[in-house]
Amino acid sequence: MRxxxxxxxxxxxxxxxxxxxxxxxxxxxxxxxxxxxSNARAAKxxxxxxxxxxxxxxxxxxxxxLSKLTRNATAKALEVYGPKFAERNGGYLRITKLNNxxxxxxxxxxxxxx
Numbered sequence: 001m002r003x004x005x006x007x008x009x010x011x012x013x014x015x016x017x018x019x020x021x022x023x024x025x026x027x028x029x030x031x032x033x034x035x036x037x038s039n040a041r042a043a044k045x046x047x048x049x050x051x052x053x054x055x056x057x058x059x060x061x062x063x064x065x066l067s068k069l070t071r072n073a074t075a076k077a078l079e080v081y082g083p084k085f086a087e088r089n090g091g092y093l094r095i096t097k098l099n100n101x102x103x104x105x106x107x108x109x110x111x112x113x114x
Contacts, residue, residue: 009039020043021069023039023043024046024047024050025072025073027110027112028073028076028077032110032111033110035110036105040095046068047093047110048090048091050065057078062074062078091113092112094111094112
C-alpha cells in the first residue's frame with residue numbers, strides 16, 4: 001500500500017514541528033487563517049486530530065494538547081471547539097483555494113466548518 005507521505009517543506013524536523021504548531025494555534029485562536037496551499041494541507045490533519053482530543057476534557061487530553069499547542073489555543077480548543085464538535089465525527093476544517101495568479105505560491109484559506 002502507498003500511504004500518504006509527509007510533506008517535508010525542505011526544512012528540518014524541528015522547523016516543521018514549529019510550523020505546524022504555529023499554524024494550528026493560529027487557526028484555533030483566529031478561526032480562519034490564510035496560508036499557502038501546501039501548508040494548509042499539512043496542517044489540516046494535524047488540527048483535526050487535536051480537535052478530536054479536545055472533545056473530552058480530561059487532564060491527560062489537556063496535557064497532550066499543551067504539548068502540541070500554545071496555552072491560549074489549548075484553552076479555546078477545550079472550551080469552545082470540544083463542545084461545538086462533540087456530535088461530529090471528523091471534518092472540522094475546510095480548505096478553500098484563493099485564485100491569485102500574481103502570487104508565487106498558491107494561497108488557501110483554512111477555516112472551521114460551522
